[in-house]
């Protein structure tokens with residue numbers, strides 16, 4: 081059968097056609113009025129997309145670059161920081177803060193789990209200068225309680241900053257950056273913004289800007305004070321990824337369209353879309369008798385335990401060979417034990433139903449056991465039908 085190559089991975093994600101076209105067409109030099117106009121419009125729109133009044137900066141780097149910018153701008157060598165780690169990306173915070181010689185306290189939860197707020201409270205001593213966490217841990221599919229964590233940090237006053245890696249959280253999780261008091265929120269272009277990898281962005285609070293004046297970690301490319309000064313003039317400190325800015329502009333327009341002309345509403349609609357796709361996926365997977373890997377699943381992705389005795393690598397391979405569908409394996413110590421289906425960004429009903437239909441064939445193949453075809457698909461359709469019926473009732477009421 082003909083097979084279309086499709087990504088079901090938690091980054092990169094499926095590309096928005098209008099963004100690809102905008103990118104291919106863009107040729108302006110970056111020190112021109114044309115680029116400045118685009119740049120300023122994109123930065124203003126990014127604030128609405130993130131849902132913040134804080135300044136948003138967009139840099140030419142992957143998400144990890146923006147994570148490094150958080151550490152290098154907000155900490156000093158020898159300073160105590162608290163890392164909340166429950167997976168591969170939590171471990172990245174540990175690696176980064178150690179690389180910048182912070183005194184790192186790690187509160188870890190096992191892969192697949194999330195943190196107890198009481199444990200966090202106990203670790204939040206007055207010396208802790210900053211707390212680092214993920215909104216959603218993409219290696220396990222778990223969503224952390226960013227609101228609850230923010231409340232604990234804000235209760236400590238202005239001396240502790242909260243840094244949230246929302247690289248897969250943005251666009252899949254309702255986040256109130258200003259209301260909760262998140263000081264540094266990080267995103268990446270290849271996730272919910274539906275464009276290729278290459279841009280990292282961050283929303284920076286006043287508290288965080290003030291902290292940067294006193295911190296002593298080395299920084300140059302990611303010196304955010306320098307970047308902020310340039311941005312005020314409609315420029316970046318070094319050459320920006322111009323074509324990706326064009327793509328980002330088109331993606332933000334698309335999301336605005338989802339909100340009927342209101343970008344903030346479009347963001348909410350994008351999150352609701354991911355939530356519904358995730359709920360359909362969970363229902364389908366469980367109806368097939370498979371187990372979810374985490375008990376606190378987010379809407380970015382669904383992590384699924386491999387059937388007993390089956391290496392998840394076989395599932396990944398079968399998806400690829402039979403359907404040209406790219407599904408993610410477990411990462412790190414979870415490799416071979418789980419597989420991950422993402423529903424981030426440009427991802428819809430038909431994608432959801434399609435991957436569940438394919439999953440039925442894949443499970444039959446790798447387990448050698450009979451599968452009642454339609455089981456996963458039907459469970460997902462029932463979730464969708466309930467959701468649509470509920471909306472109609474609201475409209476009629």
Ligand SMILES: *Cc1c(COP(=O)(O)O)cnc(C)c1O
Pocket residue numbers: 090091142143144145169214216217218245246247248268277
């Ligand atoms: C994808 C991802 C990253 C890493 O981003 P890169 O763009 O690969 O550097 C970091 N954190 C989370 C939660 C992610 O999903």
